[in-house]
Amino acid sequence: MKTLSLISLFFFSFAIHAQNFQGNQEDINLILSNIKDFSSSVMNSEYQSIGNAYTDDAKIFPNNREIIKGREAIIGYWTLPEGVQTKYHKITPEEIKIIGNEAYDYGYYEGITLRPDGTESKWKGKYVIVWKKINQDWKMYLDIWNGIKD
Numbered sequence: 716m717k718t719l720s721l722i723s724l725f726f727f728s729f730a731i732h733a734q735n736f737q738g739n740q741e742d743i744n745l746i747l748s749n750i751k752d753f754s755s756s757v758m759n760s761e762y763q764s765i766g767n768a769y770t771d772d773a774k775i776f777p778n779n780r781e782i783i784k785g786r787e788a789i790i791g792y793w794t795l796p797e798g799v800q801t802k803y804h805k806i807t808p809e810e811i812k813i814i815g816n817e818a819y820d821y822g823y824y825e826g827i828t829l830r831p832d833g834t835e836s837k838w839k840g841k842y843v844i845v846w847k848k849i850n851q852d853w854k855m856y857l858d859i860w861n862g863i864k865d
Contacts, residue, residue: 738813746818746846746853750806753855757793757804757826766790769855770847776859778840798831806842816848817856824860839863 736743749768756764766786769775775783775792783792795801808822825839842860846853 734808735810736808736812738811738818742813742818742848742853743811746811746813746820747808749853750808750820754804754806757801760795760800762790762794765793767854769858770849773854773856773858776857778861800829801826802829802835803827818846818848818853820844820846823863839865 753765753768755761756768766789769786769789771786772784773786773789775789777783777792783789804824804826806822806824808820810822811820812818821843822841823839824842826837828836828838830836840860840862842858844855844859845857847856848854
């Protein structure tokens with residue numbers, strides 16, 4: 716009986732944290748690939764690649780800031796000061812739903828920032844992204860996030 720209870724608990728826990736992806740699998744895979752590439756670009760300070768992940772008319776909604784509009788302004792936002800580096804960045808979607816040539820996903824993000832003095836800052840939060848399909852690629856149109864305190 717104890718083993719059955721543990722197995723049931725395992726499957727119940729898995730179901731609670733399971734991802735829910737709806738839409739064409741090829742499109743889902745492309746969005747997942749773009750999410751991974753975005754994190755890689757953030758960690759490598761590849762600001763043009765970060766900017767190219769967004770539509771030309773994209774908007775971002777950073778925590779405690781005004782809305783930032785347009786690719787160039789978004790690149791400016793993501794550009795770090797000299798000596799600061801994003802050591803780790805990961806986005807974990809909980810749900811992706813494709814509706815025609817638009818999609819949304821939401822989930823969690825986490826990361827570590829390395830400061831010039833060698834100290835690190837860990838952070839995490841939740842996000843929502845609205846995607847648009849442009850020329851057979853998925854780009855972020857609206858990107859909103861806010862932090863979660865430990």
